[in-house]
Amino acid sequence: MVRTLTTVWMALFFILLTAGFGATAEAPVSEATSECLDCHSISHPGIVKDWRDSRHATRTPKQGLAVEKLARRVSSESIPENLQTTVVGCAECHTLRPDKHADTVEHNGYRVHVVVSPPDCATCHSTEAGQYAGNIMSHAHNNLAENKLYRQLETSIIGKSRIVGGRVEYQRPDALTQADACYYCHGTKLKVTGLEIRDTELAGELEFAVIEGWPNQGVGRINLDGSQGACSACHTRHTFSIEMARKPYTCKECHVGPDVPAFPVYAASKHGNIFSSLGQDWDFKAVPWTIGKDIGAPTCATCHISLLVNPDGEVITERTHQMNNRLSWRIYGLIYAHPHPLEPDTTIIRNNSGLPLPTDLDGGFASKYLIGKEEMQKRTAEMQSICLSCHSDSWVKGHWTKFENTIARTDAEIKTATEIMQSIWKDGLALGLAKNSNPFDEAIEKQWHLTWLFYANSIRFTSAMAGGGDYGVFAGGRYQLSLAIAGMSDWYRERKQPNVGK
């Protein structure tokens, strides 16, 4: 008898629980989106599920605007009336600004485009879109494609090899290889090349745009409205989950290799250990994110992007999608570490030799194009304000001193490697920039770029994240750096003085 009663209560309990969650399902869906769902919930159930799981499916922009400032996810001050009272569904995004998108087609009575761009998202999230336009990541396509030296590095890696006169020569890579390799992360340049009719199961013949460079979610994608960037690189369609964007796996998609080993270093750091061990109980959805309540250690987003408050609700740091607001040093991707560029468009940079590089070959800065000391200090202070939520002043200071020493030390090692390389070039044992040659494509030149493109980076990332010895030493760090420099030195000595040292 008692059991029966309990069963009744339990049943009620679960009904109510379910009802509680289900309530959001009553949020108003626009007629246009309803029509989309009619077909696509059958033909593409996966993405419809994603969307149904999303906040977009259960809140209207009007509700979003009513939220108090710090907890608000919608940053635009005003949102068009016609979008305010239905949830953000298929049609709300894919029919925005139809005249701007080259891939807009007539689709069951609607003018629909496939590729949603940051200016579309800016309808509700204008602050973030604006910040992201100032983020060097939004320029990732052009910064690579429009820099002659970087293009040469690209060619030396993903170009088509052939043997000419006993030597490897590289031709420019084809567009599909570029899209599959460098531009997967950097973003492709999309282009509508035509229209095609396809016979669909549910709606008969329909017209679609044929898009070169598609699919792609690279961070600096050139969109069909001419804009740069892809919000979906991190805010994965169609859940647009803040939980996902805040977890380090999202950053890992492009930051896992030895060129920029942010994820493996994080995962091996104390912070990553705490996340992996105890993170299952944290709150990754709370806005704002409260240190001392929601999480027990930072993820990538915590330090680089998120709005953080303390348990009293006081702001520790503001949200940013520019991302380098809290970064003084640029520690990877180029020959030497250097202060962050002033502008997200890095193609304008010239060093003292006129090369499109932020440093000279001896490490000197192209200072005109880089932030100054004051700005570096400001950004350092911003980052440290986060560290100081959990660490004492002496801890943070001690950490930073080590980090800046490591920047100086890795730069000194790279200078040793670069001097060997320059001697090799000078003695004509490799071509370098002579005769318009590609300075990155000979075997010994590849040994040289390994030292800075991989090893010095790994060491600095490890130091930056206080990430344990391994990635800074044995796992692509100082061990491999010292091995490569010793190898370059031997290579040079044996070819310069073939009878010495044998």
Added chain:
Amino acid sequence: MVRTLTTVWMALFFILLTAGFGATAEAPVSEATSECLDCHSISHPGIVKDWRDSRHATRTPKQGLAVEKLARRVSSESIPENLQTTVVGCAECHTLRPDKHADTVEHNGYRVHVVVSPPDCATCHSTEAGQYAGNIMSHAHNNLAENKLYRQLETSIIGKSRIVGGRVEYQRPDALTQADACYYCHGTKLKVTGLEIRDTELAGELEFAVIEGWPNQGVGRINLDGSQGACSACHTRHTFSIEMARKPYTCKECHVGPDVPAFPVYAASKHGNIFSSLGQDWDFKAVPWTIGKDIGAPTCATCHISLLVNPDGEVITERTHQMNNRLSWRIYGLIYAHPHPLEPDTTIIRNNSGLPLPTDLDGGFASKYLIGKEEMQKRTAEMQSICLSCHSDSWVKGHWTKFENTIARTDAEIKTATEIMQSIWKDGLALGLAKNSNPFDEAIEKQWHLTWLFYANSIRFTSAMAGGGDYGVFAGGRYQLSLAIAGMSDWYRERKQPNVGK
């Protein structure tokens, strides 16, 4: 007072909850299995816990047979009466077909064998066992052990080295090293070499078979009933958890290295990111698996094995344990990518030079032994039907075009590497196949197989999974491939023309 009442309700709530779970414990256990449990729950509590957590411990085959078709996990149309009404316990599997198993011994009144084989599992899961017999993985032992060229590659890697006349020579590896290395995944050949008496704590002196090659769960293990394969490679004893088999960590056991980096590539892909970030809330146990309901992104099993339905219960793709039903190209393990072999026994393949390889050294296919264009198209369509559950036609087509271009491009690069290798062989700077030599064992030959055994593979896996740039470029991809080819070219030029280029 209110608290006291609630406490009572809570207590009842939990009692009922526990009772609810516990109900399954009343499932009938056979007398034989009860006897097993008497000792083994004390002597081997870990595996008894595993079994108790398993579906095998809580359902009878009769119950399994009664389940409606799509949700059924038991594929045999008929199961012996004597096995139908008790749960699947220790004795049910370990006393099956005693005369067939060379390791069967008398054990407390029962004829028990240690190594359960696919034909044992086929008692209830005949369809899966049948499909798996057609899976190239079930031939993984013989395909390696019985191919002269592959054996030479094996010897060059795990053989015993010694210096003879200033050169490294390799002797065949010992059996224990083989079992610890290649055959850990490929599967050992088990053999009963004798019997031994052991004094056990709970049952006194007992007789056991001594089994060479044991323990092993490799996918192509040669069992003591002569059969091939080990279901436990993926369906880990003794939970046989479908949740586990569907998670990518299971595939990782053998697919994590640079020779076949499926797991690291997946984990860095968008799909892997979604799984890592949000998968904690998905249903990994549902049969059938419903896209648009149970999961938000595919795991390895989703694309390669599982029965998938859409939310209306319509089949998207049937379950398969042959695994290559959805694969047109074989993208790893050999010099060039090629269409999948027709037969799981690949020892029968001969290329135009009579070598047991599916391609010639210039990349031409041993077409007689490989699937044709029509079958490739059919398999491609089968795989794409899964993609299309979440992606538009243009997305899938765009992805596939990139993937097939990458296959062609990596093959072209490997052709460059192979031509250098052939020149080196021709000029006698390495022996290759001359004088019955091992073509894989000299340092420069190892540089060559790095290019296809590691780097081209990684690039193709990354492309196949749309897995981000890093594993296709910097993390063992195009970067390392171009470096290796440049290195081979330099090596050759300096030795062929020792005074050129210095």
Added chain:
Amino acid sequence: MVRTLTTVWMALFFILLTAGFGATAEAPVSEATSECLDCHSISHPGIVKDWRDSRHATRTPKQGLAVEKLARRVSSESIPENLQTTVVGCAECHTLRPDKHADTVEHNGYRVHVVVSPPDCATCHSTEAGQYAGNIMSHAHNNLAENKLYRQLETSIIGKSRIVGGRVEYQRPDALTQADACYYCHGTKLKVTGLEIRDTELAGELEFAVIEGWPNQGVGRINLDGSQGACSACHTRHTFSIEMARKPYTCKECHVGPDVPAFPVYAASKHGNIFSSLGQDWDFKAVPWTIGKDIGAPTCATCHISLLVNPDGEVITERTHQMNNRLSWRIYGLIYAHPHPLEPDTTIIRNNSGLPLPTDLDGGFASKYLIGKEEMQKRTAEMQSICLSCHSDSWVKGHWTKFENTIARTDAEIKTATEIMQSIWKDGLALGLAKNSNPFDEAIEKQWHLTWLFYANSIRFTSAMAGGGDYGVFAGGRYQLSLAIAGMSDWYRERKQPNVGK
């Protein structure tokens, strides 16, 4: 109406639930700790949250002492009265033994030190602190810093390179680089270099010790009371979570690189697969840890540290913080595998050549300093008692036979590599120990230490954990070992007989 009633019940249910958890919040906090919390919950909310989540914040030592033996986490027989009746808060640890700590300062009326040391923790956890003092890890700083050969290896990796006479030379690394690299894990030597006044937001001007080598949580840190070790290396401040210490991510912080790839090997092993796939449902907090109830596969801690019992509560193995109690062989870090050292201080070891190494260059043991056969057997039996909780005797025996064969085989391969190295030294093609040279710093010498410092280690770890083929073969295992030996052989032959083999 029914719903309303249920809502009331639900509310009560949750109130009680919360109250249940919250009850611990009433645990008595000392006045001193209350004062700490007044400021630090605002200035350092992150660590205060950590502590509030910890067992330390909710139990008094008196409660800890009252727990029955096997479940007790406090090992000291007696704890000072004044500490027994309040929870273990900030002040309880940071004001202990003030005269012993060189960093003790006057801080708001209390004598506070920053760096808590094992002797502080020993107040309640004396057994663990005692065991850890016998753990080779607690000597990790001195064992590296006070061994001339190891220091040379360190210099060859993290030293400052410069080109002198066409050759790379290394100067000793600076202290900050050491702290950022090797000593991040090994532990720094802390030293108070002065005092500084800082103006704090909440308490005005305060005095702090300036500590060289801080921050650091390396396992062999030399503390400011002269003690060795850091409990916080694994028991991360300020949760001191046993769950975290038992998860493999904690060990990963220092055991992830190719020099000691314990984590990647574990994660790719069957045990790691089970943990990754099903571990979310296990109990990582239970003391004692019950095999067959709490967990379905071992983590690092299970095999190396934890107190384990069977479901009847019988002890399978006792807790140990010495860690090598269950280890017969030392399989990494040095040229050959060898029995574990007798003493945690390894600086006293001398081989037959008088070098501070546990083996000769031909692999012979410095037996006087290493455990004997009997002790090896005892430790093996201790480890196997854990294996036997889930595996049969023949399984365990088969596994161990493979493992010991792999130790012998990797040592044989390293002997081949070392003989090539010795020939190179003998012929003067590299300096080795001649003229007081660093035997590790030339490019070819680095190729040599790669063979044992990386590859042989990885192979042995993989074998020890039955961890699949990849880390033992393709992912830094036998593949790379054979490649390196072939490369060394070619290097030597071409330089010794420059006209042979070209």
